[in-house]
Amino acid sequence: MSKTFHDNFKRITAGQNIAEITKATGLDQGSVSRYLxxxxxxxxxxxRRIARAYNVSVDELDEPLEGAA
Structure with missing residues (x-):
């Protein structure tokens, strides 16, 4: 799951800085940085917390990106 999650997390949080992601998810800055x-x-x-904050399913966070092999 790690590479898939990493790519999807970066995609859904694109354009946001760590402070904004932290505020949206309630996660600490260190965790957000390590996930990114x-x-x-x-x-x-x-x-689940990330999925709720960005209105996506947990499965969507773990799905391969379209066109990825």
Whole structure:
């Protein structure tokens, strides 16, 4: 899931800085930074929080990007 989540998280938060993502999700800045740089993948409770904040499903966060092999 890590590469897929990383790519999708960057896509849904495009144009936002870490402070804006932190405010939208309620997650701490360190976690958001690690998710954006791909060094960590959130567990299910945080995935749900991100999904709610950006009005996407947890599955959408884990789906391969269209056209990706």
């Amino acid at each position: 740089n791909g060094s960590r993948v959130p567990r299910l409770p945080r995935l």
